[in-house]
Amino acid sequence: MASHRRPKQPSRTRVTVLTTAAAAAVALSSQAANAAPTEKPSKDEVKAKVDKLYEEAEQATEKYNGAKEKQEKLQKEISTIQDNVARGQEELNELRDGLGSMASAQYRSGGIDPSLQLFLSADPDDYLDKASTLDQLSGQQVEALKKIQEKQRDLAQQRAEASKKLKDLSATRTELGRKKKEVQGKLSSAQKLLNTLTADEKAALDAEQERSTRSSERQALSGPAVSASGRAGAAFSAAQGKIGTPYVYGATGPSSFDCSGLTSWAYAQAGVDIPRTSEAQANYGTRISSMSDLQVGDLVFFFNDLHHVGLYAGNGQVLHAPRTGTVVRYESMSTIGGPFMWGVRV
Numbered sequence: 197m198a199s200h201r202r203p204k205q206p207s208r209t210r211v212t213v214l215t216t217a218a219a220a221a222v223a224l225s226s227q228a229a230n231a232a233p234t235e236k237p238s239k240d241e242v243k244a245k246v247d248k249l250y251e252e253a254e255q256a257t258e259k260y261n262g263a264k265e266k267q268e269k270l271q272k273e274i275s276t277i278q279d280n281v282a283r284g285q286e287e288l289n290e291l292r293d294g295l296g297s298m299a300s301a302q303y304r305s306g307g308i309d310p311s312l313q314l315f316l317s318a319d320p321d322d323y324l325d326k327a328s329t330l331d332q333l334s335g336q337q338v339e340a341l342k343k344i345q346e347k348q349r350d351l352a353q354q355r356a357e358a359s360k361k362l363k364d365l366s367a368t369r370t371e372l373g374r375k376k377k378e379v380q381g382k383l384s385s386a387q388k389l390l391n392t393l394t395a396d397e398k399a400a401l402d403a404e405q406e407r408s409t410r411s412s413e414r415q416a417l418s419g420p421a422v423s424a425s426g427r428a429g430a431a432f433s434a435a436q437g438k439i440g441t442p443y444v445y446g447a448t449g450p451s452s453f454d455c456s457g458l459t460s461w462a463y464a465q466a467g468v469d470i471p472r473t474s475e476a477q478a479n480y481g482t483r484i485s486s487m488s489d490l491q492v493g494d495l496v497f498f499f500n501d502l503h504h505v506g507l508y509a510g511n512g513q514v515l516h517a518p519r520t521g522t523v524v525r526y527e528s529m530s531t532i533g534g535p536f537m538w539g540v541r542v
Contacts, residue, residue, distance in 0.1 A: 237389075239397040242389050242392060245386075246390060250382070250386055251499075253382035253383050254504060254519055255503045256379045256382065258456065258474050260372065261454070261456060264372055264446065265473065266368050274365065277357060277361070278358060280354055281351060281355060284347060284351045284354065288344065295340045295344065386520070409525045415512070427467065428491065428492065428493025430465065430466035430467075431466040431493050431507065432493035432509070432515065434466065435524070436515065438453065439523070439524050441517075441523055443517045443519055443521070443522050443524070453524060455517050459495055459506065459507060462507065463542060474502050474504060477540065478495075478502045479540075483540060484538060484539035484540065487512070487539075493507055495540040496538075497537045497539070504532065504534065506527075512530065513529065514526070
């Protein structure tokens with residue numbers, strides 16, 4: 197017989213819980229639907245973030261430049277050592293041939309010493325350590341053996357040095373690749389931020405920068421400025437000829453520059469070979485601590501880690517390659533973004 201028992205009704209407590217949960221879900225859903233979208237950063241906020249990324253990129257750029265310079269130096273040193281080893285090996289072969297000729301002459305005259313015969317197929321170091329052998333060789337043969345021994349030791353030392361420098365070169369190349377990726381990452385992030393701006397906002401930023409550049413140029417060219425020395429003046433004049441040239445990290449001219457690339461190129465035009473990186477340039481010449489003592493053409497350094505350098509343009513202005521997205525231009529030293537550390541007179 198079928199059961200006619202009534203189905204069990206849910207308890208009042210369970211109904212209350214379910215009702216409360218449903219109400220909460222509806223409320224949350226309503227709040228989510230009505231929530232305001234993430235607020236878009238303002239033009240000034242984007243500019244501040246981009247400027248910070250560009251500063252970090254420039255820091256990494258100078259490290260990249262240092263690794264690149266070290267790589268080039270190591271490559272030259274290794275090439276020189278390899279050339280010396282090749283020449284040394286030729287000299288060693290000639291010494292061995294000369295000793296072999298002496299042995300052949302002795303053999304033809306029937307006077308070759310058994311110990312010398314053994315030498316021709318063994319290491320001469322073994323002979324020089326044995327007085328009994330030296331007693332049986334002529335003075336000329338002993339001298340030849342000593343030269344061979346010295347040449348072998350010299351070649352072994354040079355080969356060891358080359359091997360060490362090759363390891364350094366490998367590590368430097370790894371560091372170079374890492375810094376390159378770091379720079380590219382910072383620049384990519386900056387570009388993504390800039391892409392969030394509208395066309396009008398980008399135009400407004402460009403206009404602000406243009407007004408600032410024109411103001412700095414007028415300031416640099418107006419009023420009395422302390423005259424530069426001959427080579428500093430020549431370097432500054434060369435840099436002036438590159439105003440408007442784009443900034444490219446790692447570039448040393450003549451069609452693009454980074455900050456230390458511009459200063460090293462400018463002084464090269466004046467016949468002065470200064471180091472490649474800003475950090476090395478900061479310790480190259482005579483240090484000028486006070487801004488009031490700066491002369492046109494002096495190198496000027498900014499930020500605590502010295503990652504930015506330019507040429508003093510007079511009246512508190514600098515001529516420099518600022519960062520990616522800009523060109524070689526005048527700028528007030530007060531707007532660089534980092535503290536003035538010191539100047540250097542080359």
